Amino acid sequence: MARKLKLRIWRGDSTSGGLKDVTVDVNDGEVVLDVIHRVQAEQMGDLAVRWNCKAGKCGSCSMEINGKPRLACMTQCASFGEEETITITPLRAFPVIKDLVTDVSFNYKKAMEIPAYEHPKNLAPGEARMEQIDVERSQEFRKCIECFLCQDVCHVVRDHEENKKSFAGPRFFIRIAELDMHPLDMLKNRKKTAQEEHGLGMCNITKCCTEVCPEHIRITDNAIIPMKERVADQKYDPVRWLGSKIRKREGIL
């Protein structure tokens, strides 16, 4: 059953590195992470790779396979041609630490910048009542496994280090959308701050993030576009603008 698979794996660190050719056995049904582990156990004991669950649930083994951001545990070796050489490189949008491991701390910094969920003050534990249909919108975004493939592929930051400061990225746009659509969240103006403080306006809806999402979250259609539209409504519709000010003053909104 075993056949030989040719890999080119990027090895190196922040100072230097390059692609190394290896040939490794591959069995039926194996995914790219399996063959990386075999390389590690048999040929390169110190090959650095992140992984945890090996079932597409934790989002640790993010890397670029033939240039495409993917989870190595969900990429079947059989999806490549018998003679094809598979090129495996670290995520390009983040600084390399070693081999296939990158420094993804950018994402944790951005997470810290998104204001947390605010529970209604008078709603005691156990008293919440929500319709399934209302929680489902936010639940779609809470499926996110934080693999950061969407952050990696997004061209706003992929080759533009300078944009990172003012751009939270797709993962955090869905976090804001999730809170914005949360039936109980009390914090106001999440859409507005998404635009003004987290760089929503820099997104030009190329949908690359949606395409790479292993959870098939419709990042662009269900989170980014609705937020952009409503921000636009609020910005340019004078009646709505006035309405929101009046209601806010009365403490209704």
Add this chain to the structure above:
Amino acid sequence: MTLERHKYDVLVIGAGGAGLRAAVEAREAGLKVAIICKSLFGKAHTVMAEGGAAASMGNANSNDNWQVHFRDTMRGGKFLNHYRMAELHAKESPDRIWELETWGALFDRTKEGKISQRNFGGHEYPRLAHVGDRTGLELIRTMQQRIVALQQKDARDHGSAESFIKVFAELTITDILKENGKVAGAYGYYRETGADVLFEAPAVVIATGGVGKTFKITSNSWEGTGDGHALALKAGASLKDMEFLQFHPTGMVWPPSVRGILVTESVRGEGGILTNSLGERFMFKYIPDVFKDKYADNEEEADRWYTDQDNNRRPPELLPRDEVARAINSEVKAGRGTEHGGVFLDVSKRISAEIIKKRLPSMWHQFYELAGVDITKEAMEVGPTCHYVMGGVDVEPDNAAAIGVPGLFAAGEVAGGMHGSNRLGGNSLSDLLVFGRRAGMGAAEYVKSNGDNPVSQSTIDAASARIEAPFKRSGGENPYALHQELQEVTHNLVGIIRTKSELDEAIVKIADIRRRSADVTVAGDRKFNPGFHLAFDLDNMLLVAESSAKSAVLREESRGGHTRDDFPGMNSEWRQVNHIASFDGVQVNVQKKALPVLPKELFDLFDPHELEKYMTPEEMSKGGSN
């Protein structure tokens, strides 16, 4: 190079559900807390929990209450549970779930808008709060975001997000440090750089999860290497009942690369049935006497139960996990297994494709992408996989303090006692929350009267030398090869079905691997070097395997997650015995300890006819303690 040093009030080792819940509690008590993650923040094995968190909120069936949950938990554990842990767990789980909602969690809802609850093996009523089949992800993300919320508040109030809670990602702890007989901190290294780091803290909470990687076929990720079990043993604490390992009945069996990956029990909770290669629904043959009045013995009644639970007994697919795992094992051994050595689990016959995709989305995804199987149309092939260790650090139930080591606490899978000889599905996520919080409270209380306990230079030097050692050796074996050898030994000799001769053989082989592991050498340098990391994990797994094998050979009965071919029955005398494993620096020693007696008010919650099946006549005549 100068050593990086940190000082905290409480050090939490492990950033899964229990660790994060402990950290939240300790911070809210006003303390400075460090959280250690072996991987990135938010990736801990808790994310893999699928089915839900058990709590008797009574949303789906108003007859449910803590007493019913307590009874189910004790039955599931075959009455070897520490009654006090099971009691606290049953009483406090609902509050812990509701609390998550106040932090932003979004559970699935009932028609009335309450938290939906689903059926699971061994639970009398639908009891598992859930989010589709990704409940663990919701739980860990909620607590991760709660930590961030507390840090944001600290940034506003104290000027820095990390003034009270700091998360140290990708860091491995190699030693818990003690001075004057009490915990003083911990020592470890950053996985990224390999650089040493010292934490000084009077209280340490161990929340490192399980030991699955000790076995060949497991649902656990690479992190489940028993680090906390081994750290506690080496610090002078004891491990209780390490012979009890849960083999989850339904892991994937094909393709080989995913062998062991979990297939959630929710598949059976939602109506999935188990059949063998002859098409027989075999579970009816495996209902043990103690469960005969609660489980249907024919298909018609089992099928009716899904719509009328008050007038029918439950389908036997929903027996506790140990029973189902053994049944599958027997069917396969008898030659009635599938092509790849499992049995069939089919949910497509009972519920529509649309509902399957809605209620079991990640299962659908997992089988479609990894095995090419569409579970809305075809059966899955499943078989037992090492999933959970019931045994663990011997703790005080109320404050999670490790017995024998002042300043050490343990919660979650790494702690023992709560689940007895077998854990019910859904009781793990609630366990994390209940005892994670209690460990945080216990640590906070301890710190009030036990301040700084400085770490001496000689202690630091010893811990540092241990980390450097694998690089100073040469000519030793490869840690990957030794790990595989250990997994073969545990799989073949300490697995689902055990005998004395095989366990004796395992003990000899484990000792031999441990002797050889003292010489392992690793390639490369300290920087993000998996071989180097495995050298330490291996050490931990060997201590765990030794504890399990030595406890297993002594227990001459079969109960829950411990099945002896040479002692097939459950024995009431053995029910009164806990095994306590300790480490003398050279080897693990196991002693017997009396199980605490059920107090009268808890004893009286059961029908005496049921208790008779588990207890000796003498125990029955006493009727519990006063």
